[in-house]
Amino acid sequence: MLRIRQRVDADISTVVGWIADADALNMFTGPRLVWPLTIDQLAAMTATDAVSAWVMIDDRADVIGHFDLALDEGTARIGRVIVDPSRRGRGYGSALVRLAIEEARALGARALTLNVVADNAPAIATYERAGFQQLPMSDRPDVRTMALTL
16 A cells, blocks of 8 residues: 655655656756755755655655645645656556645645646646646746646
């Protein structure tokens, strides 16, 4: 059974290890961080009370995925979504998104938004299956903004 728990410092090195190159880093965080990704860079992104970082684990407590949530006046924003590359293609992305939606609701959010790199078709398809809709606006042409009413 898959579940989430708040990320602890020991999880950060696992997640950083999933980022194989600059392209993978861009898919994970956009242009906000620089290659090579370090533990300190990722830790600093969530070093605020407004952002909570989560990992998805299996029955053996192996870390399979990661996301963070930022809550602002009833709207949560999901970011830094990734599944262990060795486990992709097995439905873990859908499970991770479902659990992120449940956590956003538990935190009191009424809507959930995200940005996704425009050419990340697998991620966009996963979000659409979960009920997210693409919004017409985006700050950048290489990014799609998506939203889900909770």
